[in-house]
Amino acid sequence: MAHPPPDSNGYNGVEPTADRPPGTPRWVKVFGIIAIVVVLLFVAMLVIGGEHGPGRHTPSGDAGGKVAPSSVMEASAQSEGGRG
């Protein structure tokens, strides 16, 4: 008897039997392809764009996000200068 055709859930049509494990459903393969594309896009963005994460928002690219913006740095420098 021929295998039943793929159903609307994207099942691959290969029904599992006692001695044959089920095949990977089509929708899982589609998910896998999408996941690979997303990972590749992420890697491409890292290569082209450089910094990713909090560091990209900081003036010096500090990964920990510890660097304050210029206005805060200037205010700090002025207050320190005023003390001396």
Next chain:
Amino acid sequence: MIMTGGLRKVALAAHITLSVGWIGAVAGYIALDVAAATSQDAQTLRAAYLGMELIAWYVIVPLAFASLLTGLIMSLGTKWGLFRHYWVLISLLLTIIATVVLLVETQTINYFADIAADPRTSDDDLRALGNTLVHSVGGTVVLLVIVVLNVYKPRGMTRYGWRKQHVKKPDPEHKE
């Protein structure tokens, strides 16, 4: 251990509430994120960044962990199992990825909130601070995919699930 009917319903109600609550919390976060991305008003920007930090730490992160935990309980305490069906396995992986990205993103959110809370930060620096829209919108898409998987439960048993099923149900011809 398979949960009884009453306990299973309580766990399911908790899981649905926490998971959908996670999506709702992210929706509220996105509203502030959009304000951070588009507003030119310094007060709005300060309020948005501070609100983003509060929502992230006190609503989104707890809901993410609670959703992950109740999801584990639901899968291990029902016939579905954790590794037996592709839709459960993929939902678990996506939830873990979403939670890890969220935790990494909290560093950026903390940085924004610290700068916004500092009265010495100029209006221009506030406007140049940036936003987390790519992550918050991307995270919402991932969460919606998980919801669709959980509602439709597309067919597909893993090899592990198939082996488990056949260990539990021996061939009746071999019975004496």
